[in-house]
Amino acid sequence: MSTAPLRYSVAMADPAGHVFEVTLVVANPDPNRAILRLPAWIPGSYTVRDFARNIVRIAAHDDAGPVTLTKLDKDSWQAAPCTGPLTVVARVYAWDLSVRAAHLDASHAFFNGTSLFLVPDGARHLPCELVIEAPEDPACAGWKVATTLPRASGSPWGFGTFSASDYDALIDHPVEIGTWTHVRFEAEGIPHDVVITGVVRVDLGRLATDLAAICATHLRFFGKPAPFERYLFLVMAVGDGYGGLEHRSSTALLCKRTDLPAPELDEVSDAYIGFLGLCSHEYFHAWNVKRILPAVFVPYDLWQPRPTTQLWAFEGVTSYFDDLGLLRSRRITEAQWLELIGRTVTGVLRTPGRLMQTLADSSFDAWTKYYKQDENSPNALISYYTKGSLVALALDLLLQRASSGSVGLGALWRALWQRYGDGSGVPEGAIERLASELAGADLSGFFDRALRSTEDLPLADLLNDVGLTLRLRAATGSEDRGGKPAPSGSRATAVGDLGVSVGAGASGAILKHVLQGGAGHAAGLSAGDVVVALDGLRVEGSSLAARVRALPAGTEVTLHGFRRDELRTWKARLQAAPATTAWLEPNPDAPPEAVARRTRWLAGEPPL
Numbered sequence: 001m002s003t004a005p006l007r008y009s010v011a012m013a014d015p016a017g018h019v020f021e022v023t024l025v026v027a028n029p030d031p032n033r034a035i036l037r038l039p040a041w042i043p044g045s046y047t048v049r050d051f052a053r054n055i056v057r058i059a060a061h062d063d064a065g066p067v068t069l070t071k072l073d074k075d076s077w078q079a080a081p082c083t084g085p086l087t088v089v090a091r092v093y094a095w096d097l098s099v100r101a102a103h104l105d106a107s108h109a110f111f112n113g114t115s116l117f118l119v120p121d122g123a124r125h126l127p128c129e130l131v132i133e134a135p136e137d138p139a140c141a142g143w144k145v146a147t148t149l150p151r152a153s154g155s156p157w158g159f160g161t162f163s164a165s166d167y168d169a170l171i172d173h174p175v176e177i178g179t180w181t182h183v184r185f186e187a188e189g190i191p192h193d194v195v196i197t198g199v200v201r202v203d204l205g206r207l208a209t210d211l212a213a214i215c216a217t218h219l220r221f222f223g224k225p226a227p228f229e230r231y232l233f234l235v236m237a238v239g240d241g242y243g244g245l246e247h248r249s250s251t252a253l254l255c256k257r258t259d260l261p262a263p264e265l266d267e268v269s270d271a272y273i274g275f276l277g278l279c280s281h282e283y284f285h286a287w288n289v290k291r292i293l294p295a296v297f298v299p300y301d302l303w304q305p306r307p308t309t310q311l312w313a314f315e316g317v318t319s320y321f322d323d324l325g326l327l328r329s330r331r332i333t334e335a336q337w338l339e340l341i342g343r344t345v346t347g348v349l350r351t352p353g354r355l356m357q358t359l360a361d362s363s364f365d366a367w368t369k370y371y372k373q374d375e376n377s378p379n380a381l382i383s384y385y386t387k388g389s390l391v392a393l394a395l396d397l398l399l400q401r402a403s404s405g406s407v408g409l410g411a412l413w414r415a416l417w418q419r420y421g422d423g424s425g426v427p428e429g430a431i432e433r434l435a436s437e438l439a440g441a442d443l444s445g446f447f448d449r450a451l452r453s454t455e456d457l458p459l460a461d462l463l464n465d466v467g468l469t470l471r472l473r474a475a476t477g478s479e480d481r482g483g484k485p486a487p488s489g490s491r492a493t494a495v496g497d498l499g500v501s502v503g504a505g506a507s508g509a510i511l512k513h514v515l516q517g518g519a520g521h522a523a524g525l526s527a528g529d530v531v532v533a534l535d536g537l538r539v540e541g542s543s544l545a546a547r548v549r550a551l552p553a554g555t556e557v558t559l560h561g562f563r564r565d566e567l568r569t570w571k572a573r574l575q576a577a578p579a580t581t582a583w584l585e586p587n588p589d590a591p592p593e594a595v596a597r598r599t600r601w602l603a604g605e606p607p608l
């Protein structure tokens with residue numbers, strides 16, 4: 001095969017019908033057996049999504065005329081013998097408002113290359129050229145193009161031609177097209193752009209200041225040179241939504257409008273901290289998973305699951321450093337950071353699945369479990385994000401303990417960056433070996449417990465090293481996310497608990513989850529049941545939780561409700577609400593060395 005580039009063009013053929021037309025010209029196809037494929041998943045979102053199901057029409061021709069395409073399987077086509085150049089034209093339906101696919105209407109266009117670009121077998125290494133055509137539809141007048149794909153023609157932010165060194169690069173630069181809001185800032189001398197799509201009122205100056213501080217913190221953490229020459233945050237602001245996906249020099253984010261800082265905002269809201277945490281997370285990924293990545297992802301097999309036990313290190317550790325980055329860049333206070341950690345501990349402790357699934361298994365089975373959650377998921381699985389971030393916290397403290405404060409998790413991740421930042425891939429087990437090497441101690445016992453057992457982490461003991469106390473109590477209500485002591489005036493007696501989570505339905509409380517071992521489980525309740533009465537009185541919407549909480553543990557209650565269309569009666573004995581709500585507080589009696597260690601750690605003083 002020649003080295004002539006793969007030539008792609010994208011047209012917004014039918015914005016109202018959400019259809020892109022994508023053309024690929026292959027200069028020198030295999031004359032007898034040219035096979036074209038569309039990826040089945042997008043790196044960073046570990047589940048098979050079968051993007052080819054959105055191809056609504058596909059046809060090919062060469063200079064002599066039409067070339068028949070025969071479908072081989074769910075995402076590949078074989079061309080009949082042809083002479084080349086071979087032109088393939090696909091129409092792709094794009095109506096997925098998420099960060100991992102493509103979306104088109106008369107207000108904007110967004111796409112990931114994995115949703116639009118077929119690749120011929122054996123051609124993945126070829127350079128690519130992409131023409132993004134200006135739409136003819138008058139509704140799309142004034143649209144601009146935001147992407148970190150290198151530009152070959154056209155003015156900045158304009159339509160034109162872009163290039164990529166190979167197919168993997170082509171699909172790692174999402175593209176947003178529309179009439180977005182834009183702000184630019186520099187961090188460590190590197191230009192960063194934020195492009196926000198959607199109707200928003202946002203304090204761009206504040207956003208730029210906060211992001212600049214966070215980006216600079218991560219850039220300094222890994223050291224020069226940075227792995228990109230510019231960076232782009234593509235933000236889609238909607239009424240309700242959440243998501244982020246990392247790329248080599250950009251990220252696609254989905255958030256609520258109300259997560260962004262309004263111009264008159266003085267206080268930092270929880271929602272805005274959450275948004276900054278998301279930005280921090282995806283930015284940290286530019287190193288951790290885009291360049292330091294599991295060996296099984298080198299190269300990505302874009303057509304089937306490639307399980308790894310290491311997602312705790314790529315998602316969990318990133319989740320740890322995202323919020324720590326907010327603290328180290330002084331966007332939040334130590335008290336706010338401790339509250340975030342307390343909430344994460346709470347989330348993990350409230351998940352019975354932590355006693356069923358190990359973190360290594362959670363990583364390995366992400367494709368079919370974490371990404372395909374159902375009503376039983378809280379009983380069956382634990383998130384490699386949340387528990388993974390607690391393993392990161394524990395490992396940070398353990399490294400400091402083992403090395404008498406001379407190395408921490410930062411040193412380990414910089415060592416990984418030195419060794420694997422070239423994209424060669426981290427073999428299974430290598431992070432654990434490197435951690436022991438750096439600590440000068442055998443940490444395999446910790447990793448066996450943290451990754452390959454369901455035993456809870458020794459967090460309280462490790463936090464004690466830095467003068468922090470981990471405390472536990474029962475939840476005070478369904479809004480109680482933990483991270484703080486109970487408000488004064490809370491009941492001291494054991495509050496009743498049914499062990500269910502509830503959503504509001506039109507005619508009662510719909511049970512979303514029934515937790516393993518809880519009172520609801522013992523009574524025979526099931527997810528999907530609609531509870532309409534408690535002790536003969538009507539239950540409205542989500543009031544069930546508050547009604548139960550008003551009763552002491554040990555109370556026997558009668559519930560009426562429906563399973564499908566069948567009326568049922570359940571008798572449940574309320575259990576004591578479990579002490580799974582956590583918060584962290586500085587220990588006033590901690591020795592000065594512990595407090596000093598905490599100060600250095602939270603400031604991120606090298607080599608921590």
Ligand code: ZN
Nearest residue numbers: 281285315318
């Ligand atoms: Zn992530």
